Amino acid sequence: MAVREIGTDKYQLDVSRGVGNRTRMVFYGSKAEAEKAYTYLKRQCDQEDGRQKKSYNNIGDLVNAHLEYEKLHKAHKTWEEKDRILRGPIMSMFRKMHFDFVYTSTIEAYKRKRVNDIGKKHRAINLELIYFSGFWKWAYQNGYCQTMPIKMSKLPYKRKPPKVLTKSECMAIFHNAGPHRQAMFLCLYHAGLRANEVMTLKRYNVDFTGCSITVIGKGDKTRTVPMTQTLSEAMKRHFSLMDDLISNPKTKVPWDETLAFPSLRTGKQLTDIRRPLWNAIEKAGILKKVTPHILRHSFATHMLEADADLRTIQELLGHEDIATTQVYTHVAINKKRTAVDLLE
Structure with a gap:
């Protein structure tokens, strides 16, 4: 049979292309949609056979090439996450399908399957759909399919407001860190950098004349962040001490002199x-669980509390979507509400 039902709303499309040559794909949707997809697939296969085009690739045939491309254009941690998701849950359903036959009903079937697999972890499933859509866009741009990615509605998810520190807690951390770490932590709090952006920051991207830092963020997107006077002085002090270390003939560490914050032990790029940070927190007597990203959260929240413009904060943080930045408004309004409640 050309269209064979193999499960609930699941069909196998089978196109014969001569002796010992056939194209098979899995399709999720209604019987009518499956038959429509089969007609389209057969027409495409006939065109390929006549014009000797590249083979009609299943999604599973493309994943290696896509991930190789992503490896060159994404941060390593982002690439690892994409590799895990695309080779795991995405391939478990879409490996034998083709992008041209992925419909809204297919995506809805995937969401139902994943909710059954992992429960109400809607944020994780939404991330899977984002990566799948990016994969599809790459396939379209490279001529592996004829349809652009469809709009994939996300599962409802209410993001928890980020945890933040008080200004006094932030200052206590800086005062209990050495000059190298102090400059590093101030990049997180006074400039709002991500941890990975700090670890990969180059010395030549720190401009003391213009009092700014050029940041290479996610997706290699560049943004310029002004330095506060406190951060500028801390960076000058840090660079001066680094120059002394690098020029010391007794130092046998092979320094990577392009890095703003090389490892003091290996001279190479830091990995964590x-x-x-935990050492400084312990010395400061802070009992909260603190990560480098909480200093970035604190940067955004404290600026909102000081009535800074949300769009400006978005640009400083390097957020592509302002909705990502708006999560900080919940933290800021809660503190304002607490202050107003004092009038009761």
Whole structure:
């Protein structure tokens, strides 16, 4: 049979292309949609056979090439997450399908399957759909399919307001860190950098004349963040001490002199900055669980509390969507509500 039902709203499309040559794909949707997809698939296969085009690739045939592309254009941690998701849950359903036959009903079937698999972890499923849509866009741009990605509605998810520190807690951390770490932590709090942006920051991207830092963020997007006087002085002090270390003939560390914050132990790029932060937190007597990203959250929240413009904060943080920045308004309004409640 050309269209064979193999499960609930699940069909196998089978196009014969001569002796020993056939194209098979899995399709999720109604019987009518499956038959429509089969007609389209057969027409495409006939065109390919006549014009000797590239083979009609299943989604599973493209994942390696896409991930190789992503590896060159994404941060390593982002690439690892994409690799895990695309090879895991996405391939478990879409491996034998083709992008041209993915409909809204197919995406809805995927969401139902994932909710059954992992429960109400809607944020995780929404991220899977984002990565799948990016994969589809890449396939379209490279001629592997004829349809652009369809709009995929997200599962309802209410993001928890981020945890933040008070200004006094932030200052206590800086006062209990050495000059190298102090400059590093101030990049998180006074400039709103991500941890990975701090670890990969280059010295030549710190401009003391213009008092600003050029940041290479997610997706290699560049943004310019002004330095406060406190951050500028801390960076000058840090660079001066680094120059002394690098020029010391007794130092046998092979320094990467392009990095703003090389590892003081290896001279190479840092892979984690949590441990030195935890050491400063312990010395400061702060009992909260603190991560480097909480300093970035605190940067955004404290600026909102000071009535800074939301769009400006979005640009400083490097958020592509202002909805991501708006999560900080919940934190700021809660503090204002607490202050107003004092009138009761």
